[in-house]
Amino acid sequence: MGWDTSGSWRKDMQFDFDGTTPLYLQVAEQIEEGILAGSFGSETQIPSTTEIAREFHINPATVLKGMNLLVTDKVIEKRRGLGMFVLDGARERIIYKRRTDFYEDHVQLLIAEATRIGLTQTDLEALITRGYEQA
Structure with missing residues (x-):
């Protein structure tokens, strides 16, 4: 192997x-x-x-x-x-770690900034949907 x-x-x-x-x-x-x-x-x-x-x-x-x-x-x-x-399960451990890092490094900051500029959760979800549609 x-x-x-x-x-x-x-x-x-x-x-x-x-x-x-x-x-x-x-x-x-x-x-x-x-x-x-x-x-x-x-x-x-x-x-x-x-x-x-x-x-x-x-x-x-x-x-x-x-x-x-x-x-x-x-x-x-x-x-x-x-x-x-x-090791067995290495790929899954990497994905889990990166998802956790993504949440801590990006999502939390995104929500904090959205809150500062007055975006609601619904507004933010609409922007994310629009982003996915344009990607």
Whole structure:
């Protein structure tokens, strides 16, 4: 059960070396994106710390720090002598975390601003519906 040996994961990972998001967080986010997109399925091996570090010229300790975040979140696990593997239920855990973050980072702020400018829940629902129709 290895990861895609063709190396197609390389083209999907992108890092912003000039941005404000720390690289270790970008590593974790890129692996999460791969899991969400289906590039790394349940019980499949992900690229090693060394492979990612070498391919993108990132310090291996930085890559490992990002991977350790995913270990803590029970998204991946280290199998001694084998590498890092995606855990069962990882995709669902990522979706749950992102939905929670979306609510806290966007929905709560949206409601606070709507309240400040006098929009009712009905007004806000109508605006959201209009947004979906235009998307």
